[in-house]
Amino acid sequence: MSEHQNIELSTQRIEAFSDGVFAIAITLLILEIRVPPLHGAGESKSLTSALLELWPSYFAYVLSFVMIGIYWANHHYLFRFFNRTDHIFNLLNVFFLMCISFLPFPTAVLGEYITDPDNQRTATTLYALGLLLPAFSWLLVWLYASRHNRLIDTRLDPSFVKFLTRQFMLSNGLYLGAFLASLLSTGVSLAICVGLTLLYLLPPKKPIYRESQL
Amino acid sequence: MSEHQNIELSTQRIEAFSDGVFAIAITLLILEIRVPPLHGAGESKSLTSALLELWPSYFAYVLSFVMIGIYWANHHYLFRFFNRTDHIFNLLNVFFLMCISFLPFPTAVLGEYITDPDNQRTATTLYALGLLLPAFSWLLVWLYASRHNRLIDTRLDPSFVKFLTRQFMLSNGLYLGAFLASLLSTGVSLAICVGLTLLYLLPPKKPIYRESQL
Amino acid sequence: MSEHQNIELSTQRIEAFSDGVFAIAITLLILEIRVPPLHGAGESKSLTSALLELWPSYFAYVLSFVMIGIYWANHHYLFRFFNRTDHIFNLLNVFFLMCISFLPFPTAVLGEYITDPDNQRTATTLYALGLLLPAFSWLLVWLYASRHNRLIDTRLDPSFVKFLTRQFMLSNGLYLGAFLASLLSTGVSLAICVGLTLLYLLPPKKPIYRESQL
């Protein structure tokens, strides 16, 4: 009986738990769109206009849904390169899941305040932070795993590992850019967020294996 | 090691994730039925009458629960004909799940406003749209998969594939009809929605395989 | 390739989906206990007393949690006797899950109104109905499956099948009794509900197989 198997969770267990969190976080997003009340503060409006005024919530719902969906696909894509886990890897993955689970909150704030001229900048800053956090925590998971031969599939070509590291660092840089841009302009910041999401819709690069493995 | 396996999610993974989203979306529906407050706006009523007045919410709960349940069963029924996945297939499936996850919102709006003469038409329009969206996104998944021999089980008889394509197109037409009818009449639109749901309760057609496969 | 396998969901698939719904419904119960506001309607109270006043919600939480937990265990216990499924079986199981998913609502209503003298009877009636519905829909699942040799494990001794049928019918009778009692007395009705739950905590009867199977 291997010494390590006894204190480590298998990657399969972690994937199943992570899948559960992804599926729940992505489905909870709809709860943040509430049925609009029509009578309040002395005014009354039609349901049609109330529903149309919720467009920022629909926009935020779609954007966050796609983001979590992409992270789910990437999580699977990358977990196949991990052979085993250790305690720190598990903790970093829990930290990553904590950031994914947090996303419904900035999504709801963005949906509520993006059309409020006084507060749209703050709402955008929070949302950009909400996207930066999963990117950052994922980078930590990746850096930790890829530096430990024990954890990662050693058949992978080093150039491919470097490519992914650079890609994740670039993502962090761009989300940091969106975060900083939000302090100046709501539009630029959101454009970066939407642009990055569209970029992530492209298919992931095929893995490259060391020649001796072929 | 197959080139494709390395960048594609297995159909099993996608089914497990989709199952999670189905199970969560179907169970979240109940959260949209809130405990009725009895004292508000200067009036007071009994819990009995308050609970009875929630009948539209119960109706919407049952209708949406059955709809999601049917989509779950159909998703399984059809995924067994898919041999593999590719990136675009995955994205279309995420889009389909986004439409399923959206359903609790139109359900809640319908439950709230179906008895409000001024707004019942809008609530019905949104609900018909909420049913049209999963039907439409599912049609996209199906059309994409069935046109690519690489994805679909090639042993299926072309007549069976055509039968399903026609069936999904007809569904879309009928939900579009319910959507358009809602602009004129709440009753007709809801009758189409309920009728289609009852129709879907019929067992699915047995698959037909090419003769050479028998 | 079997004709039936192609249009039927395996019992394993249905169990996995049902498990998801059980796990979600049981965990959603806590959402119905809201953080108590301390300042409202011109009065102010301490958090301690506000939390203590929530005791009916804690009571309802525990009762419903245990009920769903028991149904989950029973669902597994009984699904091992089912060999296969058919379309009507699936629909009945979805109906059963709809009744399980509904339970958070009566639970919340009971927690809110059980201490309100004017409305406690109605709240109890709804709760007893909320417990009767899963018992009734489960009886339908069982009756349908146990009458069709194709679905149930034919090695089971008929006396054992009859025992279970009688047990489920008795449960229905008792919940119906709790429902009717609630029209007269809140206390008697809740006592039946609590008593039945305690009874269900007893271990299930060991299955009996036909002698020829030993």
Place this chain on the structure above:
Amino acid sequence: MSEHQNIELSTQRIEAFSDGVFAIAITLLILEIRVPPLHGAGESKSLTSALLELWPSYFAYVLSFVMIGIYWANHHYLFRFFNRTDHIFNLLNVFFLMCISFLPFPTAVLGEYITDPDNQRTATTLYALGLLLPAFSWLLVWLYASRHNRLIDTRLDPSFVKFLTRQFMLSNGLYLGAFLASLLSTGVSLAICVGLTLLYLLPPKKPIYRESQL
């Protein structure tokens, strides 16, 4: 066919169900952080200050997320030592899950009232109780299983079993300490809770097997 297999749930089934509850409870935590309203009770504030004032909610979110994540990891770590289950074991595990699922409520109360001088003590008491309950119910699961040779892996060295028993009892003592301390001082109580959480982040002890097993 084993007599016991027929009335017992496999540990695998229980683990899968427990995983579902863990994943849902951990993801629901975010729902307790609500979008802050800016206009209320005659005052108006900026979104920035409203979001910053929510720091207790973020703190409580992180603490509870890490706690549930640790319990999930420990649950897996320990379930591998269980060979089988029995009815009482199942009931105790459901009781444990009930305590885990309860955690979002004390978390929300702590986030709401930790900065309210009149009520922070009560909020902390409830939170310490919310952490004590899972520790206590887990101790019950462990004591029951470890005293029954039928349930636990008999290859484990008795000294290792005793070590775990002592560790769980110590946890209970410390959470009880945090509970009692909260009656006197909010700070001391929360410090114990945070300190224990940090302690749990350490890797679990490697299991020790009887020498004859090597």
